[in-house]
Amino acid sequence: MICPKCKEMSLNSTILVGYTIKTLMGNISSNDEKGNFHYHDTNISTTRCECSNGHKLEVKNSVSCPSYPNNCDYHKDSVIKVIEN
Numbered sequence: 001m002i003c004p005k006c007k008e009m010s011l012n013s014t015i016l017v018g019y020t021i022k023t024l025m026g027n028i029s030s031n032d033e034k035g036n037f038h039y040h041d042t043n044i045s046t047t048r049c050e051c052s053n054g055h056k057l058e059v060k061n062s063v064s065c066p067s068y069p070n071n072c073d074y075h076k077d078s079v080i081k082v083i084e085n
């Protein structure tokens with residue numbers, strides 16, 4: 001994982017992982033008519049991190065259905081956001 005802010009400024013840094021917040025919603029798992037197993041995680045897991053140059057980051061973790069991408073289009077990409085003070 002690379003701090004986007006440091007990448008922008010061509011600095012080297014290490015990411016210190018803070019805490020993770022996870023929403024608690026019911027997940028949907030099922031088998032479709034073709035026998036493909038689906039697990040659609042509706043929870044958003046957000047991790048707060050800080051890089052060694054003091055930038056505060058928020059990372060939303062990626063979640064994909066086990067049948068993605070061949071038999072399902074349910075997926076979320078990992079997003080790194082810089083929190084501006």
Ligand SMILES: [Zn+2]
Nearest residue numbers: 003006051055
């Ligand atoms: Zn940084």
Ligand SMILES: [Zn+2]
Nearest residue numbers: 038065072074
């Ligand atoms: Zn699915």
